[in-house]
Amino acid sequence: RASVPVVINTWPFKDAAAAAWSVLRSGGSALDSVEKGCARCEIEHCDGSVGYGGSPDESGETTLDAMIMNGNTMEVGAVADLRRIKNAIGVARAVMELTEHTLLVGESASVFAENMGFIAEDLTTNNSVNIFLQWLKGNCQPNYRKNVFPDPSKTCGPYKPRTILKQKGRTRQANTRSHDTIGMIALDKDGHVAAGTTTNGLTHKVPGRVGDSPIVGAGAYADSSAGAAAATGDGDVMMRFLPSYLAVELMRAGADPSAACKTAISRIKRHYSEFFGAIICANTTGHYAAACNKAPGLSQFHYMVSNSESDIPLLKT
Ligand code: SD4
DSSP states (O other), X not given: OOOSSEEEEESSOHHHHHHHHHHHHTTOOHHHHHHHHHHHHHHHTGGGTSSTTSOOOTTSOOOEEEEEEETTTTEEEEEEEEOSBSOHHHHHHHHHHHSSOSEEEHHHHHHHHHHTTOOBOOOOOHHHHHHHHHHHHHHOOTTSXXXXXXXXXXXXXXXXXXXXXXXOGGGOOOOGGGOOOEEEEEEOTTSOEEEEEEEOOOTTOOTTOOOSTTXXXXXXXXXXXXXXXXXXXXXXXXXXXXXXXXXXXXHHTTOOHHHHHHXXXXXXXXXXXXXXXXXXXXETTSOEEEEEOOBTTBSOOOEEEEETTOSSOEEEO
């Protein structure tokens, strides 16, 4: 059964779902709901894969990707490779509302954020340092890369492709623990649709790597005349197929959310049969669905649905 308003998010991030739902329940907008919900995960660093203190890159730094889309105006704000700022979804919204641009990246995105009043802080925690040091033990050969954080005496040379990164196509696999980004889609009482994502991306990524989450149509997409979708998983592969855009366009053409989600996943599967990934979809009548690629590391995909049918957000598979 469909019910409006509704907000849906990837993975069992209950507090984020509750934060997003509290906005809709009190008559707020889909856009505010998505921002509030995603920001909640940034504060709690949901599963270590959102916000500060998780997924250190090859130099030990945590960087953030986020986007938000207003399906009414088709405006988008996004940040990628954001450094030193915890509230990535907030910066994404500032890009959308305070600039004429869509996507800001890296150091310059951080400077923009600081200029807009966001506080610059270290995104490193004991947890992220430990993850990084564990990884260094196994991977940092002498001369592998220079100036490695946090021990500059370890010199590590230029990037060399590692086996996992070299695996092209069909057999490429990702590790569940490095993939649990929040993607959120909301439909408010006025029929406005919004979508958003926020993540610290892939653990041990090459510095500068940007995932699918801040890419319009890949991480998420929203159009109040068709619906919304958000994807999660192996962003390096998934962004090649713009699954969120595809799902929304399928719903526009009349597909129900379940068929749209399934088709978006199977399109990727044709080329990457064991990719790690899932997608959530909702149409403008409040019907929703999800699909995942049942592959190693993902036998079931959990997501949250919040609408007036229940007092608390419901966990679905
Ligand atoms: C990325 N798509 O950076 C993100 C990670 C993710 O579930 O969604 N994990 O590749």
